[in-house]
Every structure is written in C-alpha cells, then in structure tokens.
Amino acid sequence: MEWRGKPKSIRCDNGPEYISGPLTVWAEENGITLQYIQPGKPQQNAYVERYNRTVRTDWLSQYLFESIPEVQDAATKWLWTYNNERPNMALGGITPKQKLDMAA
Numbered sequence: 001m002e003w004r005g006k007p008k009s010i011r012c013d014n015g016p017e018y019i020s021g022p023l024t025v026w027a028e029e030n031g032i033t034l035q036y037i038q039p040g041k042p043q044q045n046a047y048v049e050r051y052n053r054t055v056r057t058d059w060l061s062q063y064l065f066e067s068i069p070e071v072q073d074a075a076t077k078w079l080w081t082y083n084n085e086r087p088n089m090a091l092g093g094i095t096p097k098q099k100l101d102m103a104a
Helices: 021-029 042-058 068-084 096-103
Strands: 009-012 033-036
Touching (some): 009 042, 021 033, 042 068
Parallel strands (some): 009 033
C-alpha cells in the first residue's frame, strides 16, 4: 500500500485464509471492501487463478524448501523476474514492467 496506494476492494475466493477474522478486521480497519466470488466459481477470479497456476508451475512445485524465509526469498526473486524479465503473452510478449513504463 505504501508503493501503489490502498485498494478500494479486494476480490477473493472463499478459502479459509480469506474468510478469517484477522483479514476481515484488517480490511475493515483500512477501509477496504472484501468482495467474495461465488463458491465453486473460480472463473470469477480468472486472472488470479491463472497467476496462481503460473506461480505453482514456474517455481513453487519445483523445489523443496527448508524454511519459510527460504520460500519468501525464492518468491521475491521469482516475482522480480516475473515482472521485469519474463515476457507475458497476455501483454503482447512484453514484461509487466515494460507495460507499466508505457503507461507512464
């Protein structure tokens, strides 16, 4: 939120991590609306589902991690690569960073 600002809402599925009390309280304290998709309808959140599949197939399922900090480090490195080096076919073969730069 420091870098991009606070969203007005967050769309999420009905998984336990998204219907938990702490997330609900945090969203309420920050004036963010949680918009839940219909149960059993992942197509209502297609962009996130596609991204999650990419995360799983590109790196998460390929390694055995020893600790949470190791996973966090790998996630940070992969996310940088995803945004800055990996061409995205949905963006016409450019990276998200290039797309962002074009919009500025």
